[in-house]
Amino acid sequence: MSxxxxxxxxxTVLAQAAVGTVLVSSLRQHATxxxxxxxxxxxxAALAVLALGLAASLLHLGHPLGAPTALKHLGAAWxxxxxxxxxxxxxxxxxxxxxxxxxxxxxxxxxxxxxxxLALFSMGMTYAPPSFPALNNALPALFFLLTALVLGAGLAxxxxxxxxxxxxxAILGTSLVVSLxxxxxxxxxxxxxxxxxxxxxxxxxxxxxxxxxxxxGLAVPLLVLARTRSVPNWLFVLLLAGELxxxxxxxxxxxxxxxxxxxxY
Amino acid sequence: MKKQLAFYVDAERCxxxxxxxxxxxxxxxxxxxxxxxxxxxxKDGVYPHRERAFYSLACxxxxxxxxxxxxxxxxxxxxxxxxIVVHHQDKCIGCGNCIRSCPYGAPRYNPVAKRAEKCSMCWxxxxxxxxxxxxxxxxxxxxxLVDLAELDQxxxxxxxxxxxxxxxxxxxxxxxxxxxxxxxRREGV
Numbered sequence: 001m002s003x004x005x006x007x008x009x010x011x012t013v014l015a016q017a018a019v020g021t022v023l024v025s026s027l028r029q030h031a032t033x034x035x036x037x038x039x040x041x042x043x044x045a046a047l048a049v050l051a052l053g054l055a056a057s058l059l060h061l062g063h064p065l066g067a068p069t070a071l072k073h074l075g076a077a078w079x080x081x082x083x084x085x086x087x088x089x090x091x092x093x094x095x096x097x098x099x100x101x102x103x104x105x106x107x108x109x110x111x112x113x114x115x116x117x118l119a120l121f122s123m124g125m126t127y128a129p130p131s132f133p134a135l136n137n138a139l140p141a142l143f144f145l146l147t148a149l150v151l152g153a154g155l156a157x158x159x160x161x162x163x164x165x166x167x168x169x170a171i172l173g174t175s176l177v178v179s180l181x182x183x184x185x186x187x188x189x190x191x192x193x194x195x196x197x198x199x200x201x202x203x204x205x206x207x208x209x210x211x212x213x214x215x216x217g218l219a220v221p222l223l224v225l226a227r228t229r230s231v232p233n234w235l236f237v238l239l240l241a242g243e244l245x246x247x248x249x250x251x252x253x254x255x256x257x258x259x260x261x262x263x264x265y
Numbered sequence: 266m267k268k269q270l271a272f273y274v275d276a277e278r279c280x281x282x283x284x285x286x287x288x289x290x291x292x293x294x295x296x297x298x299x300x301x302x303x304x305x306x307x308k309d310g311v312y313p314h315r316e317r318a319f320y321s322l323a324c325x326x327x328x329x330x331x332x333x334x335x336x337x338x339x340x341x342x343x344x345x346x347x348x349i350v351v352h353h354q355d356k357c358i359g360c361g362n363c364i365r366s367c368p369y370g371a372p373r374y375n376p377v378a379k380r381a382e383k384c385s386m387c388w389x390x391x392x393x394x395x396x397x398x399x400x401x402x403x404x405x406x407x408x409x410l411v412d413l414a415e416l417d418q419x420x421x422x423x424x425x426x427x428x429x430x431x432x433x434x435x436x437x438x439x440x441x442x443x444x445x446x447x448x449x450r451r452e453g454v
Contacts, residue, residue: 257370259370262427
């Protein structure tokens, strides 16, 4: 996509981290037995991360004061739906953080999860336009879901009691393995595609950021998990760095069809 | 079929002089680096000859425009009377979603206005009975304005090699393919 689009990198990664944190927290509270953990702090952290992401998203607009008008095209534009979904998720996350006692109410928690997943799907559709043949499919939604699970589990681990650690560790480990396979396989598959798709595969594989993401954000955390019984608090920093690098590759190294006008598509 | 104005790109006639692109620049004085119309040299994989061939391309005013569909603030409209896709820059908030999403790279970012912009097909000129600036300027009549509802499309193509194929968008542009060069060989040499 030719530039790093840093505000969008920060927004998408942090918003997905917030959705993932709420997902993992809700699963731990309502789908398993045992103590719920520091739920209020956990949802407040998710809220803060999301608020930071939303603030960053304004920086990519030429006219940030016009941001509320981005809700005008809900009937067709996935970007409008993304804005609406993320805004509603913010409200539900705030309500959860405010009303949490031992746990967040089950109805509110599952509603936040559902709205968060819908917002995540809208993000996936927004970044899957026809102009990027390599991403004009379900891959952005898959990548974003994996980011949510990896960062969500990494952040939720800080607020999870000892008894809940195996669940969080299992979610993080599985997500890391799936993400590693998906991120290694996707560019290799693109290499056998059309001209623009193959160029995307070559650009990703040639990017040091891509390999930084594979090593820092996926391989090293998997090795750490293999050697520990719980998720260390500092691991979240590594996971976040990896996801940010990965998202920079996503925006900067994906080739646009217009880059090869006059040549084979 | 409803009236749909379209550009007719005659690659057999085009000599790659860039007069169309310059005429557009003269008409609208876009900021440096902002280009609404450009002339693309056909690459070797598409036209493997020592002679060169060109496509002059701008916004295709698609029947189902991606820019219009993805714009969150409804800054794009499609005119009922002739199918021209108009960008209303005053509504644009500069999110860049149309720029990322159009597979033909038609919308461009204006770094001064901090908003997107694109070829308007010179609808103001058309409303006055004039031709678009690029069409009027072409010295070899390789770029023409046509109505797809009336155009005899025999011998024309929608998606020639070198032009991305997106039938679901149905871009309003038709091409005449470039002439294949003749090879003259002497017998017995």
